[in-house]
Amino acid sequence: MLFFESIRLALSTIRAQKLKSFFTLLGVCIGVMFLIAVVSIVEGMGRYMEQDLIGKLIGVNSFELRYRPNINIGDVDPSVWESYRRRPRLFHDDVAPVIAALPEGARWAVVSDNNLPVSSRYSGGPRNAQISAVEGEFFAIRKFEIAEGRDFTPQELSMGTPVVIIGPDVVKRLFPTVSPLGRELRMGGLPYMVIGVLKAQGSAIGLSFDNQVFAPWQAPVHRLLNRVPQIIDAVIVQVPSAAQMTEAQERVRQVMRVRHRLRPGQPDNFTLQTSESALAFWNKLKRYLVLAGIALPAIGLVVGAIVIMNIMLVAVAERTREIGIRKALGARRADILSQFLVEAATLSTVGAVVGIALGIGLAKFIAAVSPLPASVASWSIIVGVALGAGVGIISGVYPASRASLLDPIAALRQE
């Protein structure tokens, strides 16, 4: 009851003294705002990394057999790079034994890719695009969908028919005015017929997934992608459930160790890359970001706490007479103490709530003007409110105890 009285009193103080309250609450407000914004962005980036980026690069429940990892976001030792460089490449001959070893229900794809110029007679000079020669169920594993036209037929894949499926950016660049379906584009001097256009995938930190050209692996273009025509970049394997990942990887590992004639005890000279291994670095980075996200707002909150303590001390001094009156009417020490504590807590919680609103706004704004996604974590809102109340209570303790210890006679005498 007295609790609600105090809250009401605090709110009316804020209403009556808007400018003063604004400056009082600024510290807490900014602290909580940055907390919410930073956490939202880190959270959003995390979700994006886990679901979108890694998913698009690697796919769910899947792993890639490569001669070395192609996703290296972290810091890699130069000696490790050197050892990568000396590893044997994968060849198309490796594909069949690997596939034979896969468990029931597993899907696979082969891919070689490189950046090459592509041209068409419907636009100006050649444009660079990501050219991939694929085999197997590449589109199904990567969740690429065809917007127009059709997928490769098994015959086209096995015979290496010169047909291509292109991303929407390639359509924009090479076929700005006409429909690409059934028309030709040229790679390495040879014509390829466009049979399909992919749905837009968007981009991730500057990496477009839409400026791509896909051809059957057997098509002539694969010779342009690597130094030796039979080299492949990856065998992609997708298993039906996460539980089968380890077994499938182990089988592929054994096949490759035999093919590379590795003796027991010798390390693998190939890589089985999973989305987890790509995420490991992100998780490390995320820890630092969250730490920064906590340390920066903490400064704001400390400043906010000092300001609130000051304001509350002023309030106690200004309202000495009121405290005297309340004591004369029967308020105990605890009543006065809790009144000022609740008041400080209310003040700073209001600051925190405003900060949360601004923080969400800031996160959305950053998400709108930059490629960073934002996702507001509900726990950060709870933490924000709790921090607000906590800062208020902590900074209110000293002024409130001073108020509660005032001598009623002296307090009543004060003008």
Add this chain to the structure above:
Amino acid sequence: MSETTQREAPLSTTAERQAVTSQAGATPSRDWVIVTRGIKREYDMGGEIVRALRGVDVAIRRNEYVAIMGPSGSGKSTLMNIVGCLDTPTAGEYWLNGTLVSSMKDDELARIRNKEIGFVFQTFNLLPRATALHNVELPLVYAGMSARQRKETAAYALERVQLTSRMYHKPNELSGGQRQRVAIARALVNNPSILLADEPTGNLDSATSSEIMKVFEELADQGQTVIMVTHEADIAAHARRVVALHDGQVSSDTRREHFVAQNSTAIEAKQ
């Protein structure tokens, strides 16, 4: 000097003398709202001991209307603070309603102030940002009454001082007399044993003063114990008994009639 003043200051009745002088520590009978026995209050002002009260014996019966009078420095404010449980004596006993309050701790005193004492101050001491109703509710808040009951009780108290129409006005929207009536309503709202008024007309013009004095008169008629502290003889003359303080001691304790007869010049000059 103290010898003579004490002899000239007879306690009103032998019963009062008995109540005060009966053995220290003995609980006074239920008739007495206030009994003080040899109350002393000393302040340490930077090493110098100031004796504000030098042994005050006063007994006040239920339903009495008493004025405590004296010039500034006589110790009347100190006595009022002790009687109002805002302060505790350095020595001596103070019995309020048969309870020894002189040795109580802060929080117990707060409870006594809340239940037993209604204060009316010279400067009204209303909370400036609260409505009249809310001001009157305050003692009930600290008594732990529910919000609805509180509002009803406070509204009734305002009705008793004829301020129902001003219930939702803030102090700065009220006249001095109205403010003091709000303060009286607040003082009465908890049905206190004593109404303790400190210079209640000090900030009011003479017309409003007599209006407020009439309110006290009516309350006393209804059986409310009223103790009023004043330095003005004409105000003290409204009470039915006048206890005069001088240099921290009771210098005279008389019925109104005696007091008026003795101070006729001072009172007439004012009226």
